[in-house]
Amino acid sequence: MDTAERDWLRALPKAELHLHLEGSLSPDTLWALARRHGQPFGLTSLDACRALYCFHDFPGFIHAIKTASQLLRDPADYAEAVAALAAYLHAQGVVYSEVFFSVGILLWRGVAIEPYWEAIEAARLAAEHATGVRLRWLLDAVRQFGSEPLQQIVDWAVRWQPGGAVIGIGIGGDESQRSAAEFAPAYARARAHGLHTTVHAGETAGPASLWDALRHLAPERIGHGLRAFEDEKLVDELAARGVALDVCPTSNLKTGVWPAAGAAPYPALGYRNRGLRLSVSSDDPGIFATTLLDEFAWLRAHGGFSATALAGLVSGSFACSFLPEADRTALALLPTPAPPDTRGDGGMAVE
Numbered sequence: 001m002d003t004a005e006r007d008w009l010r011a012l013p014k015a016e017l018h019l020h021l022e023g024s025l026s027p028d029t030l031w032a033l034a035r036r037h038g039q040p041f042g043l044t045s046l047d048a049c050r051a052l053y054c055f056h057d058f059p060g061f062i063h064a065i066k067t068a069s070q071l072l073r074d075p076a077d078y079a080e081a082v083a084a085l086a087a088y089l090h091a092q093g094v095v096y097s098e099v100f101f102s103v104g105i106l107l108w109r110g111v112a113i114e115p116y117w118e119a120i121e122a123a124r125l126a127a128e129h130a131t132g133v134r135l136r137w138l139l140d141a142v143r144q145f146g147s148e149p150l151q152q153i154v155d156w157a158v159r160w161q162p163g164g165a166v167i168g169i170g171i172g173g174d175e176s177q178r179s180a181a182e183f184a185p186a187y188a189r190a191r192a193h194g195l196h197t198t199v200h201a202g203e204t205a206g207p208a209s210l211w212d213a214l215r216h217l218a219p220e221r222i223g224h225g226l227r228a229f230e231d232e233k234l235v236d237e238l239a240a241r242g243v244a245l246d247v248c249p250t251s252n253l254k255t256g257v258w259p260a261a262g263a264a265p266y267p268a269l270g271y272r273n274r275g276l277r278l279s280v281s282s283d284d285p286g287i288f289a290t291t292l293l294d295e296f297a298w299l300r301a302h303g304g305f306s307a308t309a310l311a312g313l314v315s316g317s318f319a320c321s322f323l324p325e326a327d328r329t330a331l332a333l334l335p336t337p338a339p340p341d342t343r344g345d346g347g348m349a350v351e
């Protein structure tokens with residue numbers, strides 16, 4: 001992607017819908033937190049912090065994000081992370097974002113939840129005022145920890161929902177550990193309270209895990225869905241149900257879940273051509289050393305997307321959000337510049 005195209009993409013108003021607060025910490029921020037908290041977990045230098053983020057498989061990633069999460073020790077640490085994340089989003093031209101806040105990690109740590117909530121909410125309001133980026137929370141559970149913490153997380157979501165900042169719930173983690181069926185009662189309860197639902201699936205496991213999620217959780221959105229392409233009927237089912245997929249290529253590459261076995265191309269363009277609803281995200285930009293613009297650049301260079309097709313992903317991401325219809329429509333109508341025709345293809349290389 002050349003400079004003109006990147007500048008154009010930056011100027012496009014965007015939504016980023018798959019973003020973990022705990023995974024947004026850069027190595028520099030991690031090092032500052034490590035110094036503040038006595039350099040735990042062997043994080044005795046900036047290089048050690050960088051090394052934590054050098055992994056080649058999903059267990060390595062889980063270790064990194066678990067460690068980074070524990071460096072966010074105090075409510076004030078979370079508040080700083082929110083401010084930094086909003087600045088990142090603003091620099092990427094993002095106007096709206098849904099951010100995972102892992103209450104599951106806090107429950108696992110056994111700390112009182114309320115002070116953390118108050119800190120991130122105050123930080124969210126300040127960040128919205130400073131940057132103009134609208135942020136909403138998805139309260140996140142860790143799949144490996146089982147369904148009981150998710151029930152508590154739904155309680156918190158219901159309690160905090162009236163302010164409008166909590167928009168839904170989700171689960172992430174290792175799909176091989178627990179079946180989606182376990183989480184079905186908590187998802188049903190969340191839905192009954194008007195909360196939106198998403199789930200990480202088809203990331204570390206194949207179509208069976210995605211069918212499992214559809215059957216038991218009926219999510220409106222799925223984090224990744226990377227391996228849906230292995231089952232044609234599954235892709236049709238996702239399209240028929242209108243389930244949106246969060247596309248995060250750098251995450252998939254760095255956690256080692258892509259390339260999957262076989263010589264299949266990255267499936268995002270195929271999904272788009274089959275009528276699936278997609279949005280693009282950086283997932284854990286601090287850990288993966290990526291940005292939302294980098295994700296679009298990767299799809300342009302390696303995913304078969306033309307500039308026009310990227311613009312379609314950008315505008316379509318608002319429709320994938322959990323905002324009320326009127327808000328989605330208003331954001332989708334923000335002025336958007338046309339793509340620069342710098343390659344002589346009129347942006348129509350792949351349609």
Ligand SMILES: [Zn+2]
Binds near residue numbers: 018020
């Ligand atoms: Zn994720």
